[in-house]
Amino acid sequence: MIQLKINGVARSFSGSPDMPLLWYLRDELGLTGTKFGCGVALCGACTVHRNGEAVRSCVTPMSSVAGADVTTIEAVGGNGLHPVQAAWMKHNVPQCGYCQSGQIMQAIALLRATPKPTDEQIDDGMAGNICRCGTYQRIRAAIKTAAKESV
Amino acid sequence: MTAISNLSRRGFLKGIVGSGALILGAHYVPTLLWADESAPNRTQVDLATLHPNIFVGVDTDGTVHIVAHRSEMGTVIRTSLPMVVADELDADWKRVKVEQAIGDARYGDQNTDGSHSIRSFYDTMRQAGATARFMLIQAAAQQWGVPASECKTDLHVVVHSASGRQIGYGELATAASKLPVPKKEELQLKKKDAWRYIGKGMDSIDLTDLCTGKALYGMDVRLDGMLYASIEHPPVFGGKVKSYDDKAPLQVAGVQQTVPIDAFKPPCGFQPLGGIAVIADNTWSAFQGRKKLNIAWEHGANETYDSGAYEKELHETARQPGKAIRTEGDVDSEFAKAGPVFEGDYYVPLLAHASMEPLVALADFKDGKATVWAPTQNPQAVQAIVSQQLGISKEDVICHVTLLGGGFGRKSKPDYVAEAAVLSKKTGHPVKVVWTREDDIKFDYYNAVAAMYLKASLDAKGKPTAWLQRSVFPPIPSIFDVNAVYGDASHLQQGWTDMPYNIPNIRVENGPAKAHVRIGWLRSVANIYHAFAVQTFTDELAHRAGRDPADYLLELIGSPRTLNLKATGYPNYGASPDTYPWETGRLRRVTEMAIEKSGWGKRKLRKGSGMGIAAHRSFLTYVAAVVEVEVSADGDITIPRVDMAVDAGLVVNPEITRAQFEGAAVFGTSVARSGEITAKDGRIVQSNFYDYPVARINEAPYQTNVYLVESDAPPAGVGEPGVPPFVPALCNAIFAATGKRIRQLPLSRTNLARGVDSSRTQAANGRPWLSLSE
Ligand code: FES
Numbered sequence: 001m002i003q004l005k006i007n008g009v010a011r012s013f014s015g016s017p018d019m020p021l022l023w024y025l026r027d028e029l030g031l032t033g034t035k036f037g038c039g040v041a042l043c044g045a046c047t048v049h050r051n052g053e054a055v056r057s058c059v060t061p062m063s064s065v066a067g068a069d070v071t072t073i074e075a076v077g078g079n080g081l082h083p084v085q086a087a088w089m090k091h092n093v094p095q096c097g098y099c100q101s102g103q104i105m106q107a108i109a110l111l112r113a114t115p116k117p118t119d120e121q122i123d124d125g126m127a128g129n130i131c132r133c134g135t136y137q138r139i140r141a142a143i144k145t146a147a148k149e150s151v
Numbered sequence: 152m153t154a155i156s157n158l159s160r161r162g163f164l165k166g167i168v169g170s171g172a173l174i175l176g177a178h179y180v181p182t183l184l185w186a187d188e189s190a191p192n193r194t195q196v197d198l199a200t201l202h203p204n205i206f207v208g209v210d211t212d213g214t215v216h217i218v219a220h221r222s223e224m225g226t227v228i229r230t231s232l233p234m235v236v237a238d239e240l241d242a243d244w245k246r247v248k249v250e251q252a253i254g255d256a257r258y259g260d261q262n263t264d265g266s267h268s269i270r271s272f273y274d275t276m277r278q279a280g281a282t283a284r285f286m287l288i289q290a291a292a293q294q295w296g297v298p299a300s301e302c303k304t305d306l307h308v309v310v311h312s313a314s315g316r317q318i319g320y321g322e323l324a325t326a327a328s329k330l331p332v333p334k335k336e337e338l339q340l341k342k343k344d345a346w347r348y349i350g351k352g353m354d355s356i357d358l359t360d361l362c363t364g365k366a367l368y369g370m371d372v373r374l375d376g377m378l379y380a381s382i383e384h385p386p387v388f389g390g391k392v393k394s395y396d397d398k399a400p401l402q403v404a405g406v407q408q409t410v411p412i413d414a415f416k417p418p419c420g421f422q423p424l425g426g427i428a429v430i431a432d433n434t435w436s437a438f439q440g441r442k443k444l445n446i447a448w449e450h451g452a453n454e455t456y457d458s459g460a461y462e463k464e465l466h467e468t469a470r471q472p473g474k475a476i477r478t479e480g481d482v483d484s485e486f487a488k489a490g491p492v493f494e495g496d497y498y499v500p501l502l503a504h505a506s507m508e509p510l511v512a513l514a515d516f517k518d519g520k521a522t523v524w525a526p527t528q529n530p531q532a533v534q535a536i537v538s539q540q541l542g543i544s545k546e547d548v549i550c551h552v553t554l555l556g557g558g559f560g561r562k563s564k565p566d567y568v569a570e571a572a573v574l575s576k577k578t579g580h581p582v583k584v585v586w587t588r589e590d591d592i593k594f595d596y597y598n599a600v601a602a603m604y605l606k607a608s609l610d611a612k613g614k615p616t617a618w619l620q621r622s623v624f625p626p627i628p629s630i631f632d633v634n635a636v637y638g639d640a641s642h643l644q645q646g647w648t649d650m651p652y653n654i655p656n657i658r659v660e661n662g663p664a665k666a667h668v669r670i671g672w673l674r675s676v677a678n679i680y681h682a683f684a685v686q687t688f689t690d691e692l693a694h695r696a697g698r699d700p701a702d703y704l705l706e707l708i709g710s711p712r713t714l715n716l717k718a719t720g721y722p723n724y725g726a727s728p729d730t731y732p733w734e735t736g737r738l739r740r741v742t743e744m745a746i747e748k749s750g751w752g753k754r755k756l757r758k759g760s761g762m763g764i765a766a767h768r769s770f771l772t773y774v775a776a777v778v779e780v781e782v783s784a785d786g787d788i789t790i791p792r793v794d795m796a797v798d799a800g801l802v803v804n805p806e807i808t809r810a811q812f813e814g815a816a817v818f819g820t821s822v823a824r825s826g827e828i829t830a831k832d833g834r835i836v837q838s839n840f841y842d843y844p845v846a847r848i849n850e851a852p853y854q855t856n857v858y859l860v861e862s863d864a865p866p867a868g869v870g871e872p873g874v875p876p877f878v879p880a881l882c883n884a885i886f887a888a889t890g891k892r893i894r895q896l897p898l899s900r901t902n903l904a905r906g907v908d909s910s911r912t913q914a915a916n917g918r919p920w921l922s923l924s925e
């Protein structure tokens with residue numbers, strides 16, 4: 001039995017400890033905001049926070065989240081919008097939107113570690129997240145806006 | 152597992168409506184279940200008090216319901232078309248509710264493909280809104296006992312200015328619903344200066360949901376009691392299962408059963424490929440079980456397909472006379488004259504769509520009826536293939552359209568939906584089929600691989616006197632007719648038949664190629680390879696002639712005229728040539744605009760940098776692109792800036808349109824940098840983003856500026872037309888930066904490092920890529 005917290009709620013998981021967190025979130029808890037894009041840590045669509053740090057849930061086995069605090073896109077804004085989500089809306093970032101949960105979760109983690117990122121730091125921080133629709137220019141702008149507004 | 156479901160039959164519409172407080176404009180109403188099972192196609196519009204047509208309805212509380220019948224995959228179409236209705240109705244956007252239509256022939260075409268949603272439905276949407284407005288005005292006039300001509304509308308109200316009276320739409324809905332529906336001819340559409348939304352634009356009605364994880368894609372739909380399936384497809388196109396052993400998969404926790412799916416009967420069309428499905432109670436168990444399947448295959452004739460050998464064949468065919476599809480003057484006698492003649496071979500490989508959301512569909516077959524939920528661009532094609540596979544009527548297939556996590560043409564082909572339907576029938580449960588990324592890349596309907604051969608003779612000033620171009624590619628019709636080897640008019644038109652230059656002798660040809668994989672539409676389709684060849688060859692000739700490539704391009708486009716392509720049967724993207732003539736003046740104008748805005752020839756560039764230009768019309772839209780590239784000493788490229796000038800006629804949603812062109816530049820970057828699918832022994836070699844990379848933030852253009860020409864011409868396409876000119880503009884920029892000519896894609900085939908002589912890179916046909924023969 002694995003005990004953990006998801007979005008502040010205590011949960012216990014009794015299935016295979018090898019099961020990736022992604023499928024526990026999506027198929028068992030119905031938290032479908034976290035997306036499946038590649039399954040092998042190449043696209044970032046499945047990004048969530050484990051104890052505040054961005055991880056790819058598609059390659060994060062349940063065994064490695066025992067006792068952890070996991071936050072997903074559904075709860076990252078608390079009861080409203082996280083400033084990064086607000087910046088995303090302001091810049092009209094999403095096209096299809098499928099990658100954006102992961103992009104937002106990654107950007108929040110980036111800004112926590114680097115509150116005023118340079119272009120290079122944005123590239124480094126975000127290069128693991130693919131957007132096939134090609135919204136990178138707006139992602140960059142939104143990150144800069146969020147960085148400015150969270151002074 | 153707890154039976155959590157976002158599609159509980161009881162109490163649907165509760166709980167998933169989203170956070171109302173955050174919604175600033177129109178709402179999206181989730182309609183992934185029907186309100187009334189006895190009438191599955193009944194919409195909120197149909198149920199509204201006033202509903203003069205299938206697209207718009209007004210309730211007594213003033214709520215305006217609008218149906219979005221096209222699929223939302225990121226182009227914001229399910230906002231932009233309803234916005235047109237709302238504008239003509241003079242409706243308050245905040246009081247509009249948009250619902251997504253199921254697949255239903257009464258809407259006309261629903262195939263959200265070919266960049267034509269606005270073009271084909273702009274008038275229909277305007278008329279739909281204007282009809283309701285007309286009836287509301289009539290109702291108010293009757294109530295007040297004044298002539299309707301004295302009444303007009305303001306935001307969500309009818310006004311009688313003379314008496315200062317006004318009355319809301321909601322209060323008029325009942326009376327208006329009793330009036331006759333006006334004929335088209337009676338309608339008065341708004342004048343441009345009265346538009347509230349058209350041309351100004353609106354954010355996506357889904358924006359909040361897209362940023363908060365609430366948006367429901369096909370991947371996210373859940374039904375009580377559903378099972379998950381992962382399918383092992385035949386590794387070679389056309390292969391079959393000989394025998395299989397499922398002992399090991401059945402030992403995997405969560406796996407319930409395995410189910411064979413029959414191989415398709417040629418031609419493949421949109422039938423399932425066949426294979427063995429592993430059915431489990433969650434996605435991961437299905438994936439795990441599938442890895443343990445032991446299958447013996449009968450691979451069939453395509454097992455010998457090797458993309459390297461095939462490339463060579465295509466080039467050889469392209470060097471042979473082909474079928475002439477456009478002939479003006481006499482190129483042969485011109486080529487026979489003295490004077491320089493240049494020729495070149497170009498190549499673009501198979502490309503995969505790689506939408507961010509892998510293919511997925513949920514189906515529930517019960518009592519002789521199938522209900523499916525799918526991220527599909529073409530719900531009516533879903534109805535057709537599911538009915539055929541299950542032996543039921545089309546009307547008994549209900550196709551709910553979810554959001555699409557990207558589509559790019561792949562999700563117009565509903566083989567994956569048919570799989571879910573077949574499995575639901577065989578298992579007696581709702582089944583969700585989930586493709587892995589590997590499945591998505593290995594079992595695509597690929598954009599055709601193409602070889603092109605171009606030849607031109609030049610006069611003393613370097614201007615072409617004769618121009619021959621021949622393209623060879625396995626055609627899309629091969630999925631419907633196994634013997635199809637020649638391009639069809641609708642793909643030959645794409646940047647090939649309509650080569651726009653003002654040259655006295657022109658011949659356009661096409662040669663045969665047999666398909667060994669499924670070929671299909673991908674964002675801008677044949678325009679990708681045709682624009683690459685024509686626009687690269689143009690740049691090569693400019694350099695040969697010692698001319699500035701931008702000036703030279705303008706000279707070839709020539710003075711403004713209308714192309715007459717009648718003799719070629721040019722389909723003009725299905726639009727009338729009277730409404731959408733091919734005007735070289737508009738191509739010229741965007742080219743001039745791109746030159747000016749980009750600072751062509753005026754900006755000082757860093758060492759290792761260069762600028763390239765290309766211009767192209769596709770989907771009735773004229774686009775010119777200038778790309779600036781920087782190539783490092785090691786041969787890595789970065790793209791600091793892109794300038795795109797666009798004439799798409801009237802633009803309904805400008806901000807969203809700009810985003811489409813920004814995205815097209817990134818999509819084009821992926822095509823150019825690394826887009827290549829290859830095959831060995833009939834099997835696709837690539838499988839995931841490590842060997843089919845797409846552009847990441849550090850590789851994509853840093854800044855793409857989009858300039859929209861102000862135009863009252865009828866609206867044209869915006870989703871696709873940015874891709875074709877971008878790719879050659881980038882490759883021409885690389886030539887300007889390095890002196891290395893890119894004639895084959897992707898760029899990963901050419902070593903761009905300084906000091907490395909890439910001119911010896913051989914084409915598969917043994918000819919050098921980088922020298923034009925003289
Ligand atoms: S799904 Fe996890 S990184 Fe792609």
Ligand code: FES
Pocket residue numbers: 094095096097098099100130131132133134135225507556557
């Ligand atoms: S918005 Fe579609 S993949 Fe990023």
